[in-house]
Amino acid sequence: MALRAAVLRHLRVPVQFSALARRECQPTPCSGGSLRLFSSQDDRSTKEEVTERVLSVIKRHPKVDPSKVTPDVHFQKDLGLDSLDTVEIVMALEEEFKLEIPDNEADKIDSCNLAIEYVCNHPMAS
Amino acid sequence: MAAPTRSEALSLLRSLIRTSRQFCDYNIREYAKRRVVDGFRHNRNLSDPSSISSAYADGKAQLEVAKRQSAVYSLYAPKVKSIMEAHRIN
Numbered sequence: 573m574a575l576r577a578a579v580l581r582h583l584r585v586p587v588q589f590s591a592l593a594r595r596e597c598q599p600t601p602c603s604g605g606s607l608r609l610f611s612s613q614d615d616r617s618t619k620e621e622v623t624e625r626v627l628s629v630i631k632r633h634p635k636v637d638p639s640k641v642t643p644d645v646h647f648q649k650d651l652g653l654d655s656l657d658t659v660e661i662v663m664a665l666e667e668e669f670k671l672e673i674p675d676n677e678a679d680k681i682d683s684c685n686l687a688i689e690y691v692c693n694h695p696m697a698s
Numbered sequence: 699m700a701a702p703t704r705s706e707a708l709s710l711l712r713s714l715i716r717t718s719r720q721f722c723d724y725n726i727r728e729y730a731k732r733r734v735v736d737g738f739r740h741n742r743n744l745s746d747p748s749s750i751s752s753a754y755a756d757g758k759a760q761l762e763v764a765k766r767q768s769a770v771y772s773l774y775a776p777k778v779k780s781i782m783e784a785h786r787i788n
Contacts, residue, residue, distance in 0.1 A: 654742075655704070656708075
């Protein structure tokens with residue numbers, strides 16, 4: 573145990589030292605704010621892109637009048653779709669964003685807004 | 699057998715569509731998706747519990763057939779993609 577502790581202590585010191593040294597000699601390139609490492613993408617632009625793609629998927633459905641599709645429409649109330657169409661649209665969204673939406677979640681998605689929100693909050697959406 | 703609930707029927711529809719997507723041949727894949735949705739539309743107005751449950755049982759059996767066939771067809775996948783999917787990038 574004593575040997576192990578000694579080895580660990582010995583190993584850790586140079587790493588810390590070199591990390592500190594590097595920070596000192598390179599005056600932090602990412603502190604300017606232009607490059608934010610480990611931050612997620614700009615939320616607004618991704619949400620706009622998701623909205624656009626969701627709307628285009630819905631417009632592609634044969635029973636939907638494309639001129640009626642806005643981000644706020646309800647599938648059954650506004651677009652006159654039935655539950656089978658809703659399932660078809662949710663499955664098309666799965667395909668578009670390469671997702672697997674579990675049944676209990678898919679049942680809840682009945683409007684454009686909910687679909688956009690679900691895709692935005694899904695970590696695997698692409 | 700008791701008649702399936704609404705959510706069970708929709709769940710079967712989802713499983714069938716998911717399985718249909720796995721066919722590697724474009725024509726079979728598109729046919730399967732179309733056939734699944736048409737089948738559900740055809741039976742949407744059934745009200746007699748026994749005919750509902752027999753349609754549901756039929757769907758379940760077809761799901762098994764689709765699963766097995768998509769696996770079998772994947773061994774004999776077409777070497778050339780259909781022209782209909784050639785423009786797709788995925």
